[in-house]
Amino acid sequence: MAVMVAYHAWLLLRIRRRPATTVIGINAINRRIWVRHVMEEASGKHAVLAVQTMRNSIMASTVLASVAITLSSLVAALMASGVAHGIFSPGAGDGQGEIVVGAGGETALSIKFFAILVCFLVAFLLNVQSIRYYSHTGILVNVPLHAHRHRRRRPGLAVDYVTATLNRGSYFCYFWSLGVRAFYFSCPVFLWLFGPIPMFASCLAMVCALYFLDVYTEWDEKPEEEEELNGNGDGDDGGAAACHEQPKMAAGNRVTPQQDVHLDYVLVPMGMAVMVAYHACATTPPTRRIWVRHVMEEPSGKHAVLAVQTMRNSIMASTVLASVAITLSSLVAALMASGVAHGIFVSSGHAVVGGGVAGEAELSVKFFAILVCFLLAFLLNVQSIRYYSHTGLLVNVPLHAHRHRRRRPGLAVDYVTATLNRGSYFWSLGVRAFYFSCPVFLWLFGPIPMFAACLAMVCALYFLDVYTEWDKADDEEDDLDDDDDGCVPAKC
Numbered sequence: 001m002a003v004m005v006a007y008h009a010w011l012l013l014r015i016r017r018r019p020a021t022t023v024i025g026i027n028a029i030n031r032r033i034w035v036r037h038v039m040e041e042a043s044g045k046h047a048v049l050a051v052q053t054m055r056n057s058i059m060a061s062t063v064l065a066s067v068a069i070t071l072s073s074l075v076a077a078l079m080a081s082g083v084a085h086g087i088f089s090p091g092a093g094d095g096q097g098e099i100v101v102g103a104g105g106e107t108a109l110s111i112k113f114f115a116i117l118v119c120f121l122v123a124f125l126l127n128v129q130s131i132r133y134y135s136h137t138g139i140l141v142n143v144p145l146h147a148h149r150h151r152r153r154r155p156g157l158a159v160d161y162v163t164a165t166l167n168r169g170s171y172f173c174y175f176w177s178l179g180v181r182a183f184y185f186s187c188p189v190f191l192w193l194f195g196p197i198p199m200f201a202s203c204l205a206m207v208c209a210l211y212f213l214d215v216y217t218e219w220d221e222k223p224e225e226e227e228e229l230n231g232n233g234d235g236d237d238g239g240a241a242a243c244h245e246q247p248k249m250a251a252g253n254r255v256t257p258q259q260d261v262h263l264d265y266v267l268v269p270m271g272m273a274v275m276v277a278y279h280a281c282a283t284t285p286p287t288r289r290i291w292v293r294h295v296m297e298e299p300s301g302k303h304a305v306l307a308v309q310t311m312r313n314s315i316m317a318s319t320v321l322a323s324v325a326i327t328l329s330s331l332v333a334a335l336m337a338s339g340v341a342h343g344i345f346v347s348s349g350h351a352v353v354g355g356g357v358a359g360e361a362e363l364s365v366k367f368f369a370i371l372v373c374f375l376l377a378f379l380l381n382v383q384s385i386r387y388y389s390h391t392g393l394l395v396n397v398p399l400h401a402h403r404h405r406r407r408r409p410g411l412a413v414d415y416v417t418a419t420l421n422r423g424s425y426f427w428s429l430g431v432r433a434f435y436f437s438c439p440v441f442l443w444l445f446g447p448i449p450m451f452a453a454c455l456a457m458v459c460a461l462y463f464l465d466v467y468t469e470w471d472k473a474d475d476e477e478d479d480l481d482d483d484d485d486g487c488v489p490a491k492c
Contacts, residue, residue: 003200004185007207011214020219024177026415027390032163034397039145039159046301047142049396052308054138056315056392057176060385061130063319064179067326067378068124071186074330075117079110112192119186126179129168133175137166180386184210187375194368213383216418219411268447271439271454278458288424289417296399296413304396311392314423315385321430322381328437329374336367366443373437380430387423394419435461 011022019025038046140162148158168175184206192199295303394416402412435457443450 001188001203003203003207004188007210008181011210014215021215021217023214023216023419026216026219027394028167030394030397030412030415031167032159033401034393035141035163035166036159037397037401038141039143039162042144042146044142044144046304049301049304049308050141051138052305052312053392053396054134054141056308056312057134057389058131058138059312059319060315060389061127061134061176061179063322063385064183064382065124065127065131067323068120068127068179068183071326071330072117072120072124074333075113075120078333079113079117109193112189115189115192116186119182119189123179123182123186126175126182130175130179133165133168137162140165176386176389180382183379183382187379190375213422216415219415266447268443268450271447271451274454274458275436275439278461288420289413292395292417292420293413295395296397296416299398299400301396301398307395308392311388311395314388314427315392318381318384318388318427318430321427321434322378322385325374325378325381325430325434329371329378332367332371332374336364336371363444366440369440369443370437373433373440377430377433377437380426380433384423384426384430387419387426391416391420391423 011024015022015025019028038050143158145158188199188202188206191202295307397412399412439450439453439457442453
């Protein structure tokens with residue numbers, strides 16, 4: 001906890017002193033530009049755009065608030081029923097609680113559940129507050145500045161107030177960000193149920209990930225991008241490289257119990273290694289810079305509503321996956337707590353099918369691995385919702401607004417593109433967390449089905465991830481120009 005608190009204290013200090021080097025500070029700067037851009041339009045043609053943008057933000061906050069209160073109810077039910085004590089108490093007997101280290105008595109377990117409950121309740125309250133301020137902003141931002149001039153009020157005060165409402169709590173402490181970070185804090189606290197070591201490791205991993213997400217140092221750099229933006233068109237290309245070696249699995253006859261144990265120690269790490277090696281060599285998706293520049297370069301803003309609707313589709317997709325992930329996490333946690341799955345997947349100390357060993361401790365490890373996959377999928381999709389919401393606002397700040405403030409427009413395009421790409425990357429990682437959960441689920445039936453599922457998954461993903469015809473488009477373009485009918489068969 002000290003590591004997490006110290007990191008956020010450092011981040012707050014950095015936002016105060018150097019806001020242009022953090023994502024939160026840069027977003028706050030762009031939100032003020034966006035508010036003034038909407039309010040300065042006397043004809044009100046940006047009014048619908050502003051309302052649609054706020055609706056996207058309200059929808060994202062609504063989802064997180066609903067998830068938070070649902071999880072709070074689930075944690076409260078587990079605390080009241082007491083069924084989780086047999087899983088997370090080291091002295092429960094019958095092999096249960098063997099994967100838990102550290103304090104695990106009744107009092108300690110109650111404190112851990114209470115800490116999780118506090119995280120989710122805080123997340124709920126903060127997201128409700130963000131809904132409140134987004135609703136206010138949807139009205140305030142559509143009051144034109146000339147209406148304030150008629151009442152002898154400085155327009156700058158109106159812009160300041162609307163910006164403060166949208167950006168409530170200054171740069172760092174606005175409610176959406178704190179609500180999301182309350183979910184972040186809940187993950188190490190949840191792993192505390194399994195002992196202080198997983199909790200401490202997750203805190204270190206969380207801080208490293210958040211540093212990568214919170215710091216952006218290129219806002220005032222890259223002077224050569226101005227020429228690229230104004231002149232030559234850039235070709236966005238994505239490399240296509242993939243590793244698709246498939247280890248062969250020899251079929252054997254009957255295996256002894258000692259060999260069953262070796263299958264878990266051999267096939268499971270091999271299956272995970274195959275999946276990780278494929279994703280390490282997987283293709284890098286092309287950037288969305290062309291689309292971002294196309295929207296931001298339009299001075300009339302006619303593409304603005306299109307951009308907001310596009311981001312809404314992405315937010316809805318991420319919302320569905322986040323809801324599914326947290327529902328499955330709750331189901332897995334309930335199965336772990338009830339113990340009803342032990343009679344299905346445990347049979348005289350051996351797995352039902354597929355070899356391996358399925359004792360109480362081993363089965364708890366397998367369920368824990370499935371739970372981690374779904375929790376990762378939930379957090380990654382929440383991150384994608386966050387970045388898609390930011391993009392829906394940032395992409396509608398026109399480039400000429402940055403020129404008026406003596407900021408190179410190429411930097412704005414770079415930042416918005418990076419924000420959109422991060423949202424897409426987290427979406428992709430969230431989907432792949434679901435992919436990883438399939439072989440891990442089959443591990444319940446033994447290491448052989450799990451290893452076979454890993455091989456099949458890698459083959460299927462290679463077919464879905466690799467596209468080699470993109471570089472051949474130049475040749476097809478020449479054929480298209482020469483063809484009188486203008487019809488060229490497309491290749492898949």
